Amino acid sequence: MLGFRLYSTLVALLFALAAYAQAQSSISVFVASSPSIDIATRFLETVHLRKPTAFHSFLHMLTEFKVRPKIAFTNPAFAPRAPGLDGKPRAGPYADHNPVFTRLATQNESFVALEHTLLRSRELRERGAYTLFKLALAGGIANGNVREMYRVWEEREKEVEQPAKIRGDASPKTYSFDRFFPYDALNSSLPLVVLYAAPTDEALPELYNALHALAAPASGRPPRLQFAIRWRPDLKLELQSYEPDWRVEAAIMDGFEAPQIESDFPIRAVSYIRAAKDKFAALTQVATALPAVASDILATIPRKGLPAAVSLSEQLLINGIPVPLDNLTYSGLLDLLDSERQLIYDVAASTVGLYNEDAAKIIRNSALTIEGPRSSAASLAVPTKERPLKFVNLATALSKLATAFAKNSYIEGVIENETEENDPPAQATVHVVTDLNSEKGQQLVRNALKFAENTAEVRVSFVHNPNPKAEEPHAYSLSTLVAAMVQSEDFPEAFPAEVITFLDFNASPTNLPKRSLDDIWTEENPMTPFVDHGATEEQQTVAKAYWKAARTFCERAGFEPGASAVLMNGRVVDLPEHEFAVGSFSALHQYELRRRIKPVVEAATAVFSDKIRENRKSQADVFAAASSIIGAHGVSRQTISADKLKGLTRLVHGEASHALFLVTAIFDPLSPFGRTVAPILETIRTMPLFAVKAYLLPSSSTSPDLDILTGRAFAVETLFDDNDTETAPRVTFAGLPEGTVLDVKVFDGKTGETLAGPGGQGGETVVVEKTAKEVVFGQVVEVTSDEDVKAHVRDEL
Ligand SMILES: *[C@@H]1O[C@H](CO)[C@@H](O)[C@H](O)[C@H]1NC(C)=O
Ligand SMILES: *[C@@H]1O[C@H](CO)[C@@H](O)[C@H](O)[C@H]1NC(C)=O
Ligand SMILES: *[C@@H]1O[C@H](CO)[C@@H](O)[C@H](O)[C@H]1NC(C)=O
Ligand SMILES: *[C@@H]1O[C@H](CO)[C@@H](O)[C@H](O)[C@H]1NC(C)=O
Numbered sequence: 080m081l082g083f084r085l086y087s088t089l090v091a092l093l094f095a096l097a098a099y100a101q102a103q104s105s106i107s108v109f110v111a112s113s114p115s116i117d118i119a120t121r122f123l124e125t126v127h128l129r130k131p132t133a134f135h136s137f138l139h140m141l142t143e144f145k146v147r148p149k150i151a152f153t154n155p156a157f158a159p160r161a162p163g164l165d166g167k168p169r170a171g172p173y174a175d176h177n178p179v180f181t182r183l184a185t186q187n188e189s190f191v192a193l194e195h196t197l198l199r200s201r202e203l204r205e206r207g208a209y210t211l212f213k214l215a216l217a218g219g220i221a222n223g224n225v226r227e228m229y230r231v232w233e234e235r236e237k238e239v240e241q242p243a244k245i246r247g248d249a250s251p252k253t254y255s256f257d258r259f260f261p262y263d264a265l266n267s268s269l270p271l272v273v274l275y276a277a278p279t280d281e282a283l284p285e286l287y288n289a290l291h292a293l294a295a296p297a298s299g300r301p302p303r304l305q306f307a308i309r310w311r312p313d314l315k316l317e318l319q320s321y322e323p324d325w326r327v328e329a330a331i332m333d334g335f336e337a338p339q340i341e342s343d344f345p346i347r348a349v350s351y352i353r354a355a356k357d358k359f360a361a362l363t364q365v366a367t368a369l370p371a372v373a374s375d376i377l378a379t380i381p382r383k384g385l386p387a388a389v390s391l392s393e394q395l396l397i398n399g400i401p402v403p404l405d406n407l408t409y410s411g412l413l414d415l416l417d418s419e420r421q422l423i424y425d426v427a428a429s430t431v432g433l434y435n436e437d438a439a440k441i442i443r444n445s446a447l448t449i450e451g452p453r454s455s456a457a458s459l460a461v462p463t464k465e466r467p468l469k470f471v472n473l474a475t476a477l478s479k480l481a482t483a484f485a486k487n488s489y490i491e492g493v494i495e496n497e498t499e500e501n502d503p504p505a506q507a508t509v510h511v512v513t514d515l516n517s518e519k520g521q522q523l524v525r526n527a528l529k530f531a532e533n534t535a536e537v538r539v540s541f542v543h544n545p546n547p548k549a550e551e552p553h554a555y556s557l558s559t560l561v562a563a564m565v566q567s568e569d570f571p572e573a574f575p576a577e578v579i580t581f582l583d584f585n586a587s588p589t590n591l592p593k594r595s596l597d598d599i600w601t602e603e604n605p606m607t608p609f610v611d612h613g614a615t616e617e618q619q620t621v622a623k624a625y626w627k628a629a630r631t632f633c634e635r636a637g638f639e640p641g642a643s644a645v646l647m648n649g650r651v652v653d654l655p656e657h658e659f660a661v662g663s664f665s666a667l668h669q670y671e672l673r674r675r676i677k678p679v680v681e682a683a684t685a686v687f688s689d690k691i692r693e694n695r696k697s698q699a700d701v702f703a704a705a706s707s708i709i710g711a712h713g714v715s716r717q718t719i720s721a722d723k724l725k726g727l728t729r730l731v732h733g734e735a736s737h738a739l740f741l742v743t744a745i746f747d748p749l750s751p752f753g754r755t756v757a758p759i760l761e762t763i764r765t766m767p768l769f770a771v772k773a774y775l776l777p778s779s780s781t782s783p784d785l786d787i788l789t790g791r792a793f794a795v796e797t798l799f800d801d802n803d804t805e806t807a808p809r810v811t812f813a814g815l816p817e818g819t820v821l822d823v824k825v826f827d828g829k830t831g832e833t834l835a836g837p838g839g840q841g842g843e844t845v846v847v848e849k850t851a852k853e854v855v856f857g858q859v860v861e862v863t864s865d866e867d868v869k870a871h872v873r874d875e876l
């Protein structure tokens with residue numbers, strides 16, 4: 080009986096499908112842009128925006144045509160000519176000309192040639208950099224700049240036609256998009272030349288190279304001029320370009336009758352997605368084009384055991400950071416991803432052998448707290464409105480400083496019953512910033528040492544930060560002792576108690592230490608020579624150089640000379656009175672352990688390789704750097720506990736453990752949130768270095784929208800069709816019965832403004848017909864002028 084019922088359902092379904100197959104068709108919507116920007120201009124400007132420092136060298140590499148891309152250019156103009164009389168093949172007319180700078184290469188060929196050249200630039204081969212470059216390019220991030228250049232060109236043209244107007248105007252007009260060469264900034268001692276060009280202009284390479292040679296003479300002579308390049312439209316180039324970021328809404332006006340749905344429809348919808356071969360595509364269909372799949376959903380057997388309600392709310396997280404829907408634009412995403420990438424790099428750089436994906440995991444899984452300030456607190460450890468939570472990014476502050484200072488300047492806390500096996504890494508790294516030779520500074524040091532003496536798994540670095548008026552240190556000064564001990568790599572071997580004893584001497588060249596007969600200063604003790612004779616001349620010189628690095632650290636961290644502060648894994652407590660009691664160190668330690676240090680230690684320890692596990696110093700470096708970097712970033716991350724997600728339908732793409740960016744989305748596929756997020760997830764999943772996890776919430780919607788179709792163009796890559804022409808990012812509504820009448824509106828992805836359709840501003844009425852249909856919004860540019868280039872180079876001085 081059951082078998083028969085199943086069979087008849089199936090037959091009905093097949094009939095339904097067959098009936099649809101006859102009568103269904105699709106419409107595609109895309110948005111043409113005006114003015115058209117060719118791929119080479121977009122590519123160059125995207126390089127300019129993403130890596131300003133690489134722009135001129137990249138362009139120079141292209142104009143010199145040093146990198147011959149291994150691409151077969153289809154145009155016969157690039158082929159070698161037939162052999163001459165001597166039987167040798169003759170070079171073609173473009174043998175030394177990069178095909179990018181002609182109108183003869185197809186858009187795809189130009190793109191491949193540019194890409195090939197760019198991949199030789201080390202800066203963009205970095206992990207993640209190239210992926211985000213491609214996203215920026217696909218998102219037309221540079222289009223605004225290029226359009227602004229076109230506008231400037233038009234203005235310039237008008238002025239040139241009326242030279243009287245500009246006579247005597249000697250001040251060169253410059254713009255925010257100008258990138259000057261050979262110096263990055265405008266240099267008033269050099270004449271400025273502006274080169275107006277289109278990259279598809281055969282004259283460009285020669286002009287560019289000539290200017291380059293004058294601006295950066297090979298022989299090392301001084302530059303004769305500086306120049307900037309601005310793009311102008313190439314009126315000879317026939318092309319169409321497209322807007323990448325927009326959304327479309329189509330209201331069904333007529334010709335489609337929504338099926339009757341029942342209360343189990345949401346469960347059927349989720350079951351439909353689960354059963355699909357391409358789950359993400361099915362999810363997008365359900366979220367954005369429900370009317371087109373409603374009958375298929377009705378034909379799906381509802382899955383048992385799907386939760387009916389959960390306490391979670393809809394959200395989208397990238398590496399645990401909640402992303403508001405408004406930020407789901409190309410620029411919004413790129414800002415977030417760039418900042419994540421920088422964090423990942425900084426954490427990975429904290430020790431050798433920590434991979435970027437491990438650093439990403441540490442960042443994602445460190446559930447550290449970024450607490451708000453209290454109105455007041457007795458303990459200095461607690462952030463208040465007057466002393467808000469503050470961090471120094473240790474990766475930035477210690478970057479490229481002498482290894483002795485950055486890595487080896489720590490005295491270790493004392494561990495009870497220490498053995499070879501039982502010598503765990505320091506979880507907390509303390510920097511005590513103060514004038515080490517002042518009275519208050521020495522009390523601060525003494526307190527830090529007493530804290531270290533009784534605390535396991537901490538290490539302390541002392542950072543001499545004298546007032547400029549302070550007296551010069553002498554052979555027995557604490558600053559000299561610390562610097563010399565660090566330089567000889569003996570400081571980590573010293574015991575806090577020994578340094579305290581040394582401080583007790585209050586020694587100076589006129590007040591030599593008074594040793595007792597049976598004291599601790601044995602021959603083995605590395606501090607003994609100081610106690611006996613003070614620092615040597617050489618050690619005093621070394622100390623000066625050492626404290627220079629410390630000064631750089633203080634400048635980066637924002638400490639004025641003479642200021643005092645305590646840092647614990649980068650968390651800063653400023654000490655205007657230069658006072659911090661032993662108990663305050665302990666309180667700060669307990670406070671930071673709970674809120675920040677332990678979560679980071681746990682997350683980091685979980686990803687350490689064996690090599691890092693063997694090295695307690697490396698581990699301590701990672702703990703300190705990671706907590707300071709994540710703390711300084713100051714953004715709370717969320718992790719969603721597994722039990723809350725239990726039973727939810729889950730769609731997974733990519734390996735989270737290899738991903739730099741983990742996108743977690745929790746939503747109801749039938750909600751407005753789902754409509755926005757689903758199509759973006761579907762495209763993001765095609766990007767390398769991304770992993771996606773989508774969890775589908777049970778819908779509470781009893782009357783899902785069966786009259787509206789929506790779509791979001793969000794291309795993540797520049798694509799070309801079989802004819803080597805760029806493919807427009809499009810939204811296709813498929814599966815609508817013939818005769819359906821749609822009212823189509825298209826909105827700008829950034830501003831939300833409606834875009835004009837073929838019939839002008841406002842909605843466009845489109846009837847679904849037997850053959851697939853394309854509807855173009857935006858302005859289609861007619862190529863009107865074939866007039867040739869005017870002056871390319873204009874001396875703006
Ligand atoms: C400006 O140009 C002059 C001449 O080439 C050069 O000596 C000077 O260093 C430049 N100044 C800056 C700030 O780049
Ligand atoms: C979202 O965009 C706003 C405005 O640009 C920005 O201030 C905020 O940091 C962004 N949030 C995220 C999570 O990217
Ligand atoms: C250190 O050793 C003593 C004596 O063996 C023992 O009582 C104490 O618990 C040990 N401490 C730690 C932290 O293991
Ligand atoms: C490629 O060009 C041919 C001839 O112009 C045309 O028939 C075909 O539809 C084009 N293909 C695409 C994918 O645009």
Ligand SMILES: *[C@@H]1O[C@H](CO)[C@@H](O)[C@H](O)[C@H]1NC(C)=O
Pocket residue numbers: 150151152187188191799800801802803
């Ligand atoms: C683009 O050009 C490259 C190199 O010539 C070629 O390998 C590739 O197939 C082309 N792609 C398309 C979509 O035509």
